[in-house]
Amino acid sequence: DAGVTQSPTHLIKTRGQQVTLRCSPKSGHDTVSWYQQALGQGPQFIFQYYEEEERQRGNFPDRFSGHQFPNYSSELNVNALLLGDSALYLCASSQGYSNQPQHFGDGTRLSIL
Amino acid sequence: AQSVTQLGSHVSVSEGALVLLRCNYSSSVPPYLFWYVQYPNQGLQLLLKYTSAATLVKGINGFEAEFKKSETSFHLTKPSAHMSDAAEYFCAVGSQGAQKLVFGQGTRLTINP
Numbered sequence: 581d582a583g584v585t586q587s588p589t590h591l592i593k594t595r596g597q598q599v600t601l602r603c604s605p606k607s608g609h610d611t612v613s614w615y616q617q618a619l620g621q622g623p624q625f626i627f628q629y630y631e632e633e634e635r636q637r638g639n640f641p642d643r644f645s646g647h648q649f650p651n652y653s654s655e656l657n658v659n660a661l662l663l664g665d666s667a668l669y670l671c672a673s674s675q676g677y678s679n680q681p682q683h684f685g686d687g688t689r690l691s692i693l
Numbered sequence: 694a695q696s697v698t699q700l701g702s703h704v705s706v707s708e709g710a711l712v713l714l715r716c717n718y719s720s721s722v723p724p725y726l727f728w729y730v731q732y733p734n735q736g737l738q739l740l741l742k743y744t745s746a747a748t749l750v751k752g753i754n755g756f757e758a759e760f761k762k763s764e765t766s767f768h769l770t771k772p773s774a775h776m777s778d779a780a781e782y783f784c785a786v787g788s789q790g791a792q793k794l795v796f797g798q799g800t801r802l803t804i805n806p
Contacts, residue, residue: 615794621799622783622798622799623796635792636792679725681739681742684729684738686734686736687735
C-alpha cells in the first residue's frame with residue numbers, strides 16, 4: 581500500500597522563477613494538505629484541497645496556489661520565488677473532510693539561490 | 694486561534710531512561726491533539742492522536758501521551774528510551790471539522806548510549 585508520494589525530492593531554483601511540486605495521496609485518501617517547513621521550524625499550513633476545491637488557507641500570499649485533480653493528486657505552485665521560500669514542502673493526505681489523521685510524504689526540498 | 698508550545702527545543706536522555714517531551718496547547722474549542730515524529734530527511738510519521746475518547750492515549754513504538762484539560766497539556770512519554778528514538782518530535786493541534794494542523798516548533802530528542 582503506497583503512502584503519500586511527492587516529487588521531485590529536491591529542487592533548486594533562482595529568485596523570480598516559478599515552481600510546481602506534485603503529490604499523490606495515500607490510497608483511499610481524498611483530502612490533500614500542503615505545509616511549508618523552514619529549517620529548524622515546525623510545519624506551517626499552506627492550504628488544503630477536497631473535492632478539487634481549496635477548502636482552507638493559511639497565512640500565505642497569493643504567490644502560493646494549488647490544484648487538485650479528479651484522481652485526488654495535487655500540485656503546489658509558487659510564483660516569483662523569494663529566498664525565503666527555501667524550505668521543505670510537505671504534502672499530507674487524509675480520508676474525508678474531517679479530523680482523520682493526516683499522513684505525510686517525505687517532502688520536496690526547495691532551495692532558492 | 695490555536696497554538697502549541699513545546700517546552701525545550703532539545704532534550705537529551707540516556708538509553709533506557711524515561712523520555713518526557715512537553716506540549717501545551719491553546720484552543721478555544723475542544724482540541725484534537727497529535728504527536729508526530731520526523732527522522733532526518735523524512736516526512737512526519739504519526740505517533741498518536743487524542744480525539745476525546747480517552748485521556749491516556751497509547752501510540753506506536755511504546756509512546757503514550759496524557760491529555761490534561763486543566764493544564765492544557767499533552768505531554769509525550771516513553772518509559773525506556775531506545776537509540777532508535779532519536780529524532781525530531783512535533784506536537785500539533787487541530788479543531789473539530791477543520792483539518793488545518795497547527796504545529797509546535799519541535800523538540801529534538803537525543804539518546805546517549
